[in-house]
Amino acid sequence: MPQKPVLIAQISDLHIKPPGSLAYGRVDTAAALERCVAALNEFAPKPDLVVISGDLADTPTIEEYEHLKRLLHSLKLPFVGIPGNHDSRELMRAAFPRAPYAFSTGPLNQKAEADGLDLLLLDSSVRGKPHGELEAVTLQWLEATLAAAPNRPALLFLHHPPFQAGIWHMDRQNLLNAGELASIVRRHPRVQLIATGHVHRATLTMLAGVPVTICPAPNHAVDLDLAQLREPSFKVEPPAFHLHCWFPDEGFGRVVTHQVPIGVFDGPHLFFGPDGKLL
Numbered sequence: 001m002p003q004k005p006v007l008i009a010q011i012s013d014l015h016i017k018p019p020g021s022l023a024y025g026r027v028d029t030a031a032a033l034e035r036c037v038a039a040l041n042e043f044a045p046k047p048d049l050v051v052i053s054g055d056l057a058d059t060p061t062i063e064e065y066e067h068l069k070r071l072l073h074s075l076k077l078p079f080v081g082i083p084g085n086h087d088s089r090e091l092m093r094a095a096f097p098r099a100p101y102a103f104s105t106g107p108l109n110q111k112a113e114a115d116g117l118d119l120l121l122l123d124s125s126v127r128g129k130p131h132g133e134l135e136a137v138t139l140q141w142l143e144a145t146l147a148a149a150p151n152r153p154a155l156l157f158l159h160h161p162p163f164q165a166g167i168w169h170m171d172r173q174n175l176l177n178a179g180e181l182a183s184i185v186r187r188h189p190r191v192q193l194i195a196t197g198h199v200h201r202a203t204l205t206m207l208a209g210v211p212v213t214i215c216p217a218p219n220h221a222v223d224l225d226l227a228q229l230r231e232p233s234f235k236v237e238p239p240a241f242h243l244h245c246w247f248p249d250e251g252f253g254r255v256v257t258h259q260v261p262i263g264v265f266d267g268p269h270l271f272f273g274p275d276g277k278l279l
């Protein structure tokens with residue numbers, strides 16, 4: 001019997017506004033989060049942890065974080081969050097004071113453990129700017145934390161993708177010092193996945209020999225405008241979250257990422273009848 005995988009659900013870019021407000025005058029991000037929370041609560045088997053990879057609030061304000069906390073109150077799973085460019089470190093720290101922050105001030109880096117797996121959450125936010133950058137203290141913390149347990153597999157989470165996805169207006173606000181992150185990842189083969197957000201759509205590439213994902217959002221998606229036809233735009237596409245499953249295999253094990261759509265869908269229906277024949 002194979003060992004049970006560790007399940008890490010990742011949700012991203014919640015953009016919670018004050019109650020009653022729509023994002024960009026159009027998207028009910030609170031209702032989208034409610035549907036996302038319902039999907040997480042219903043998922044079997046229960047995920048071990050939920051990581052929220054940035055842009056929890058929108059403007060941000062205390063009122064938005066209060067609204068977010070009320071919405072997350074119905075989540076029946078433990079969660080950790082890191083800031084995105086729409087967040088405030090200070091307001092997030094005040095809203096979630098009991099999170100395992102690595103430092104008492106500055107970036108909200110955190111380390112979480114789930115069975116044999118380390119999750120290192122990196123704060124890539126830059127005050128008042130849409131792009132991301134890992135500060136020197138964050139890079140030092142990452143290097144030291146990875147070096148402290150070289151035999152444990154680790155997943156890295158940060159808001160800003162360390163690559164250009166081909167969407168011009170997002171590419172200029174990605175992680176600006178991706179090269180420094182790549183150098184650290186190359187020195188630590190225990191890094192199995194780098195999981196990000198910010199672009200609100202499922203995307204996959206590699207960095208330093210490690211898969212890098214962007215998690216879709218529960219609300220709206222950045223328009224996949226690879227032809228540069230439009231000004232920065234969004235579309236309300238099918239909402240989803242990511243489920244990173246770590247199987248404790250040989251060596252550092254094996255990470256498999258599933259995209260889980262949020263909503264009510266027809267099925268599941270059986271493939272085969274009682275006679276074993278395809279229906």
Ligand SMILES: [Fe+2]
Nearest residue numbers: 055084085198
């Ligand atoms: Fe963002």
